[in-house]
Amino acid sequence: MGSYAVLYREMLLFKYKLMRLGYVFYSVSTPILYLLAFGLGFGSRVQIPDYGAFLIQGIVCMSSMTNSFNMVSVSVGMGRLHSGEFQTVLTSPVSAPSVMGGLVLSGIIRGLFASSMILLAGFFVFHVIPFTALGLFALVLNTAFFSAAGVIIGVVIDDMENHAVLTNFIIMPMAFFSGTFYPVDFLPHWLQKVVWLLPLSHANKLIRVGELNSTTITSFILLSGLTLICFIAGTLMLDRYTE
């Protein structure tokens, strides 16, 4: 019931956001713009077979990351630092794992909602839905990881300006260098090693390969492990939260 309470609140707020066109525009317009600009502009000139499908997979993955992370971290951060609504949750009898569960679930739903919008747009432009069952699972895993990371950031920041700094210096570079628009192999060798450390690159790999084999099993274990670590860390931070 505790997780449901947190999820219900987040979903109600999400519903009201969706009813304002500005939100829908904000969350999906930029990815769709990328899809059209890169897909239609570079599409036939890039040395990547079926670049349309490649691009859809990358942009869906990126959107799931930004939406899950931003929505959860802003909700927690603003609720803590400005409205004080989050303190109402923290002083309720709901356990920390339940609060964490509710928040992560809300992030997953928000991330998947944005992803489905991009998929729909991609289908209209390129007539493909390039996702296998494992690809979809990897997408869920990706949203879970970034939602959990969003909770951690929302709890840690002491100012919403810090949130903007984190988004600009960590989330945005991750979106551009983790294989969203082109394969990681195109990058210099030293940068590939850095990118290997970024969770989004593993999510992209899993989504694109679409099956568990010797090249994707490491990515699967890493992404699952990181999600679990973030979930536990976020839960502990909520449990030990103090002002």
Added chain:
Amino acid sequence: MLLEVMNVRKTYGKVVAVDDVSFNIGKGEIFGLLGENGAGKTTTIKMLSTLARPDSGRILLNGKDVQKYRRDTRRRIAVVSQDMNLGYELSVFEVLYIYALLRGIRNSRKLIDDTIAKLGMTEKRNAKVGTLSGGQKRRVMVARAMLSGAELIFMDEPTIGLDPAVRREMWEMIRQMQADGRSILLTTHYTDEAEYLCGRVAIMERGRIVSMDTPQSLIDCAGAFAVDINSRTLLFRDCASADEYIAKESLTGQKVRQTKLDDVLVSSIGRAV
């Protein structure tokens, strides 16, 4: 005792927010914490409601350490915060429904509607919180506390910024909660509020409790008779002493009046609040 606070201290860096504070609250009691901004009232509430950990000292609720038994504590308390922490996009009903879910109250719809009716807000049931007046928002916050079924309610300056008529309405709601068997810790700037509502009052100054008793005992102890001289107020134990002082100082136009809790507060902390 329902709540026992023993020698609690809290610092933020080099700033001592709460220093060696001790008091207790009995069942069904309204206890007031009075003091100016920065006196340590909100920090005290944060520690009591498990949002902040004391550096030293103990806080027991029903004999159990509130930090050690945080979930149990949270089941027994409700907080009416100073901030309007309601969710401006949500309706009154939704705010209360979410709160009921957080408190684990099942089949809460009727209970919520009854609470809304009790506070005279039935016509605002589906109104967005953002469209409500300050007084109505405060009422929704009180409604949450009423709904919670908590034994002990912390109210952090619940009437701040409200007009006099709405403040008095709020006082009656607080009285009603007491009549329902709840204990209440109320922090306030307003001495008339503390005098009207509180069985006992503690005056806080720079993180410390400087005096604590019933409002009348605090007045009697400080001097039940007062003489205003410009912006100063002198307190006297009896009327004769006050008259004698006026005569001795040849003060013209000054009259002896009954001391108010406000005068005690000013004399306790050494300056006007």
